[in-house]
Amino acid sequence: MISNEELAERLFPEIHIGLEELEARYPARNLPEGAYVTRFAPSPTGFLHTGSLFTSLISYTAAKRSGGVYFFRLEDTDTKRTIQGSDRDLIEQLAHFGIVADEGYFPDGDKGEYGPYRQSARADIYKAVIKELIKRGRAYPDFATPEDLDAIRKIQEEKKELPGYYGVYARDRNLSNEERLARIEAGTPWVIRFYSNGDHNRKVKFTDAIRGEIELQDNDTDVVILKSDGLPTYHFAHVVDDHFMRTNLITRGEEWIPSTPIHLDMFRALGWKPPKYAHIPSIMKLENGNRRKLSKRKDPEAAVSYFLEQGYPPESLLVYLMSIANSNFEEWTIAHKSFDRDAFPFSIKKISSEGALFDQDKLSYFSKEVIAAMPLEEEFGAVKEYAGLFDAPLAAKINEDPDYIKTILNIGKGIKNPRKDYAKWSDVSPLIAFFFDEEYEKIVANGLPFKEGLTPEFIRDFLDDVRQNMPFGTDEATWFDAIKTIGARHGYAASNGDYKRNPEAYVGSVSDCAEMVRIAIVGRNQSPNLHEVLGIIGKDRVLARLDRVISLF
């Protein structure tokens, strides 16, 4: 008769550490009452997903706001799907958003007392716990092949029973230890399964920090906890790691709700206190009238890198995501005229339990606000960084004459109602193109949008007059009066009142008159304040542009 003790010893002879030593090695954290210990625990299988940024923002904020700890753990147990270097990408991208862990896995080494923070480096810890579980008869080696499992599922489908490896269907759970050892020694591949003594006819309850009480069928499945490659499955790693890392608030996607009973079952078996759970809703997208999760394959906005390439300031995305997480944040920003997330009273309870549709318009709105509120130097720095990465022509312009760019970016900035021209840095290039002579020349070559019905003679005479008589270096009122006077000579109304009273008497309104000048100077019928634009371009280049346009007629 082989005892469980002996089985455990034969299975894991190299493991000498016990649960008490682990408890001692990872003592309870010394934190104030109510402080959350949270974590972000991605697998290194790709780039940062927008939903992951959302979850990590919540984890980070919950920890920070409560005086707790936020750490980063790398869940690299799925060796098949691991993508080289994505661990570094994940951490760098997060850092770009200001989400830097207090402790955890970093590419150049662990930081913190509760590591290792990379699951592949924690094999001994998992095995130590499993060894203990085997001794207690709560885990066992299992020899079912994928084919065996398929066969079981088929039978269950036919009998319309719950699928899964449980109860009588858990074929190997009651094998004798002699049989187990014999098979192992014969070289039969094995995994370790948890021995559940739950009952799916019973319910388990737990309190979700977002949704409140959730009641689910108890777990009775003997889930795999150690794969044949010697690494743990998520279920087991979550229980062990978050116990020993002393995580007290698990933030994870709502897709984990159905497997929570498994985790609770294991916490129970181990005699550990389960953490609090906050199941975060997924960010959705509308497709054919139905909602679905943002998909990395189908939706460019599912990858955080997309927003960076578009040139959204990280802060804009963060502000938007925060407004989804706590919808009162938006009103708070308006009431406090501030986007300072650190000052906002964040609440986990206020997170909506329904997944929000990703709203591009709202992101743009927030981003315009964020950019408009940005000090010039900061905005310039961000534009420069963006251009260096994604817009070489703009980068060249910035290099050539940084002050000129600053002057342009400064238009309508720092006043009570600042201009809100840019939602993202990629908006900058097209909007400021006309300030550059090469670009201006291209615009002219493509044809100027003068109103139809104006004769070439008229345009030429008008612009010639402007060229001769438009003042430079005056204040705006003086300049505009001069424009009106010039316009009047060519049949434009000198005031909008005049024009409104008697439109047939004029070539056009004051607006039409200003439009003529605007088109000639900037090549388009829209621009920021013309007087300001003229001042930035400067007298010489303005006159040259007028000459250029006059030469066309």
Next chain:
RNA sequence: GGCCCCAUGGUCAAUCGGUUAAGACGGAACCCUCUCAAGGUUCAAUGACAGGUUCGACUCCUGUUGGGGUCACCA
């Protein structure tokens, strides 16, 4: 299919049994205005359905419907 989660305007949503059912984005109109970006004012637009409980239900309960998720040696 079983189990679970979710359900207020196009979108994000407030309301913790009693309101003319907030606010924001987006939309429309008007004002301001040299155009645009803004800004100001105004408007349109919401409780999925059916039963209960209650003096009273958007709010609590049940069911229906719809949407989402989950049932792996992936997380």
